[in-house]
Amino acid sequence: MKAIQAALWMEVLKVRRTTIFPISMFFFVFMGIVMGLLMFVSQHPEIASRSATLSVKTSFLGEFSWAAYNDLLIQIILTVGVIGFGIITSWDFGREFSDRVVKDLLALPVPRFTIIFSKLIILFFWSMILSVIVLVAAILTGLAVRIPGWTAVDWFPFLWNYIVCTVLNALLITPVAFVASAGRGYLLPISFIILIMILTQLLFVGLPGAAFWFPWALPALFSGVAGEAIHQPGFISYLIYGLTVLAGLFGTIAWWQFADHK
Amino acid sequence: MFKMTHVIHTENLTKHYGNVHAAEDVTLHIKKAEIYGFLGLNGAGKTTTIRMLLGMIRPTMGTAFLFGQKVGPGNLDLWNQVGHLVETPYSYPELTVLENLEIYYRLRLLKDPGLLADVVEKLHLGQYRNTKAKHLSLGNAQRLGIAKAMIHHPGLLILDEPANGLDPAGIVEIRELLSDLAGNHGVSVFISSHILGEISRFATRIGIIHEGHMIYESDIDRLDQSRRRSLHVETLDNEQAHEILSSAGYSADFLSDGSLEVSGEAAINHPEKISALLASQRLAPKKILVEEEDLEHFFLRLIQTSKPSS
Numbered sequence: 001m002k003a004i005q006a007a008l009w010m011e012v013l014k015v016r017r018t019t020i021f022p023i024s025m026f027f028f029v030f031m032g033i034v035m036g037l038l039m040f041v042s043q044h045p046e047i048a049s050r051s052a053t054l055s056v057k058t059s060f061l062g063e064f065s066w067a068a069y070n071d072l073l074i075q076i077i078l079t080v081g082v083i084g085f086g087i088i089t090s091w092d093f094g095r096e097f098s099d100r101v102v103k104d105l106l107a108l109p110v111p112r113f114t115i116i117f118s119k120l121i122i123l124f125f126w127s128m129i130l131s132v133i134v135l136v137a138a139i140l141t142g143l144a145v146r147i148p149g150w151t152a153v154d155w156f157p158f159l160w161n162y163i164v165c166t167v168l169n170a171l172l173i174t175p176v177a178f179v180a181s182a183g184r185g186y187l188l189p190i191s192f193i194i195l196i197m198i199l200t201q202l203l204f205v206g207l208p209g210a211a212f213w214f215p216w217a218l219p220a221l222f223s224g225v226a227g228e229a230i231h232q233p234g235f236i237s238y239l240i241y242g243l244t245v246l247a248g249l250f251g252t253i254a255w256w257q258f259a260d261h262k
Numbered sequence: 263m264f265k266m267t268h269v270i271h272t273e274n275l276t277k278h279y280g281n282v283h284a285a286e287d288v289t290l291h292i293k294k295a296e297i298y299g300f301l302g303l304n305g306a307g308k309t310t311t312i313r314m315l316l317g318m319i320r321p322t323m324g325t326a327f328l329f330g331q332k333v334g335p336g337n338l339d340l341w342n343q344v345g346h347l348v349e350t351p352y353s354y355p356e357l358t359v360l361e362n363l364e365i366y367y368r369l370r371l372l373k374d375p376g377l378l379a380d381v382v383e384k385l386h387l388g389q390y391r392n393t394k395a396k397h398l399s400l401g402n403a404q405r406l407g408i409a410k411a412m413i414h415h416p417g418l419l420i421l422d423e424p425a426n427g428l429d430p431a432g433i434v435e436i437r438e439l440l441s442d443l444a445g446n447h448g449v450s451v452f453i454s455s456h457i458l459g460e461i462s463r464f465a466t467r468i469g470i471i472h473e474g475h476m477i478y479e480s481d482i483d484r485l486d487q488s489r490r491r492s493l494h495v496e497t498l499d500n501e502q503a504h505e506i507l508s509s510a511g512y513s514a515d516f517l518s519d520g521s522l523e524v525s526g527e528a529a530i531n532h533p534e535k536i537s538a539l540l541a542s543q544r545l546a547p548k549k550i551l552v553e554e555e556d557l558e559h560f561f562l563r564l565i566q567t568s569k570p571s572s
Contacts, residue, residue: 014356
């Protein structure tokens with residue numbers, strides 16, 4: 001217990017002192033505000049018409065209501081979540097190798113898996129904080145631009161959906177942690193995240209049936225934002241998802257424990 | 263039983279990376295309070311051996327024991343008896359000196375906050391305690407690395423080229439610190455370097471590794487016996503002196519400056535006989551002295567003449 005406390009203290013200190021922590025918060029606040037503003041612009045064609053790009057971006061937003069806005073927020077946490085949570089994980093694990101400090105964590109009375117657990121716990125909470133930040137920023141912006149239909153929205157199912165999607169995405173950081181450890185830096189895990197994003201998009205567009213089997217598609221399937229044409233996740237989807245999370249976790253532990261740290 | 267008497271004991275420690283034999287049958291025995299200088303050129307296998315001692319690399323063959331316990335994933339308590347510095351000492355750049363030290367204070371589950379102040383004072387890091395590690399000079403970063411290795415008062419220090427980046431005063435300081443730890447506190451020190459001259463000043467035993475093989479091991483006080491000695495002689499006519507010495511059965515060669523180098527124990531131990539011999543032939547030496555091979559030449563000669571059986 002003292003070992004995990006010590007490791008958690010270390011991880012909190014490192015996160016507090018790094019610039020990526022405030023940058024990630026700022027980015028998620030920014031994303032929340034941008035979503036609200038895009039919603040506002042979509043209802044004011046005179047603003048959107050000044051920019052072709054803006055016009056295209058606002059055209060998919062649908063009706064000007066909290067119900068449509070909340071769907072948009074789910075989509076945002078599904079995509080920005082994968083990228084954001086993945087990047088902070090790439091940083092947290094990759095920096096130990098890039099900064100060449102990992103060797104000082106290997107011959108200690110604290111088990112190596114304790115350090116990995118503490119990192120994952122901190123990253124999970126960091127991800128939760130980011131998801132709350134983007135949600136709060138988006139809701140406040142939505143209120144500021146006077147999106148109608150606040151009372152017509154069933155908030156509990158929305159929040160439940162949002163939280164589950166966030167948690168499902170946040171647990172998928174374990175494979176990223178493994179790739180960052182095995183790749184000994186940032187480059188490989190960030191490439192991995194981009195690849196996952198592209199694959200997820202391709203599956204939903206080209207092979208919607210295959211999304212059922214793809215663990216990174218599970219949060220979107222669960223949320224229902226993919227549309228009724230796409231299957232709901234089944235037992236196999238959850239099983240594959242769970243195995244992927246566990247494979248990432250145990251793969252990372254095995255790598256730290258048994259790989260040669262040259 | 264044998265290995266219990268040694269702080270470090272390895273049995274045929276071997277590491278292969280494909281066709282690269284980074285370490286081959288490295289067998290070491292380091293006793294309590296011994297300062298063991300582990301020498302070798304860059305890429306000789308020093309760091310690979312050290313990483314195997316610290317459980318960072320799994321040996322292809324062989325075993326390492328520290329304090330009689332096998333190095334492996336399960337022996338966690340072992341690491342509180344060991345302090346280490348492996349290659350260039352990197353620290354978390356955005357954290358201060360004190361914060362970096364506190365990380366290892368906590369991860370070593372230490373309970374005496376005085377240890378932090380002690381190690382800061384011992385390594386003269388007081389004025390940098392609130393300086394971020396990224397702003398430290400190489401020498402002070404090295405001190406921080408050594409402080410991290412020593413914070414818990416280990417019985418064994420494994421240091422990989424700790425003098426790197428230190429100025430001459432810093433090198434002397436670290437040398438005195440390590441000598442004090444070994445001499446007065448019973449700490450064993452395993453220290454790697456590629457500079458024999460520096461290590462021989464305070465090591466009690468040295469081992470030389472080359473191309474992954476141990477090629478030499480000796481107590482430091484027996485090192486002199488291994489170094490080549492010769493007698494240098496200069497006369498008014500070195501050609502004639504060469505003839506005189508050769509006919510008297512001495513082995514003499516010309517040096518690049520034209521003077522003579524006479525080898526063999528008979529000449530080295532009795533230069534007065536050489537002097538008398540030449541004087542009797544009216545060729546008294548202008549200069550006669552016993553030259554002892556310096557440590558760097560000795561080190562290089564050993565490496566050049568070694569033929570590892572790979």
